[in-house]
Amino acid sequence: MAYPLSASRLQTYQRCPQSYYYRYERGIKQPGYFGAANLGTALHQALAKIYWDWHYQEPLPPLDWVHHCWQQSISNLSPAQVAEGKSILDTYYHQFIAAQPTLRKPVAVEGKLQGRLEIQNLEFGITGRYDRLDWFEDGLELIDYKSGRDKQIPESTLLDVQIGLYYLALEQRYAQSLKQLSLLCLRSGEKICFVATPVHRERVLQMIQDLAMQLRTDHQWHPAxxxxxxxxxxxxxxxxxxxxxxxLPESRTGFCRATQPIQLVLF
Ligand code: SF4
Known part of the structure; x- marks a missing residue:
């Protein structure tokens, strides 16, 4: 049975093992977040088409190509959202496409990563998702699109964990190192870059090691x-x-982790 583990899970564990236990081991729900995700989803779809479906026989696609991809992504949107999304993509085009000499084909778009990891005789299955993966100098650059009204920059602790997990997964899948994680803020046209280093990888390995020990041995989830x-x-x-x-409310989980192989799933 897979043991799902994400960057936010690891961050929760790092902050307070007891809150991790309540949320992920006991399955006690937290209040959810609400918001209109449709526009963001459509923008992500359109950007994937823009990069993946372009023929790359010309250096740059015209703005019409961006509009064509947008038209194929708007089925669930209101007229106001369609207009808003088109305006956002126009900004994106001028900032990130037209300003370059050529458009380079990404390694992948809207991709999934899978890998395996063995720590202390525990087997972890690693998977991950990303918006776009580009070649970058002598390694890889992960691109994450941010479509919200604010910059939606994750906390630095969460970013560090994300970078470390993706570093591990990409190194297995592509035999290349992650060099940079970049957030593209679609509304403002900003690009915010974070350098990835082997230190991120080592820190995350240590965190997974600590968590694996916790899952397999003492089951003490101390408050912090x-x-x-x-x-x-x-x-x-x-x-x-x-x-x-x-x-505590009745437990929602009945999986005995101490006797099962553990897999790690990164969302
Ligand atoms: S110590 Fe208690 S209140 Fe504080 S984060 Fe942990 S579980 Fe929550």
Missing amino acids: PGQHCDPCSYRRYCPAIQEHPEP
Whole structure:
């Protein structure tokens, strides 16, 4: 049975093993997030077509090509969203396509990564998803499109974990090192770059090692109080915060991890 593990899971574990236990081992839900994802999904689809379906027999596609790809991606959008998305892609075209001498074909778009990892006799299956993967100097560049109104830059701790996990997965799949993770903010036309190094890889390996030990051995998920307790959804159950914590709801998971091979899935 696969044991799913993501960058946000590892970040949660790093902050507070007990909140990790509540969320992922006991399956106690947190309040969800709401938002109109349709425009973002359509923009991601259009960008994948722009890069993957272009014939590359000319140095640059015209703006009409971008509009053509957008028209194929708008079936679930309102007229206002269609107009907004077209404007966003126009900005993107002028900033990131027309400004270059040629458009280079990516290694992959909207791709999945898969790999394997063995740590302390535990087998981890690694998979990942990304928006675009480009060649970059003597390695690879991961591109993540951000379509929200703000920059949506993940916290630095989460970014570090993401970079480390992708470093591991890409090295297995392509025998190439990840050199850079880049966030492309579609509304503002900004590109924000983060250098990837082997240090990211080593830190994530250490985190996975720690978590694997936890899963296999002591099952003690100690609370680690701090500033992150303020927005924590599990305060009512937490003995570090409450003098008389509420009992935990019925467990939603019945998988005995101590006796099963563990696989890691990166989203
Ligand atoms: S309240 Fe703080 S210590 Fe308790 S589970 Fe949440 S993050 Fe951990």
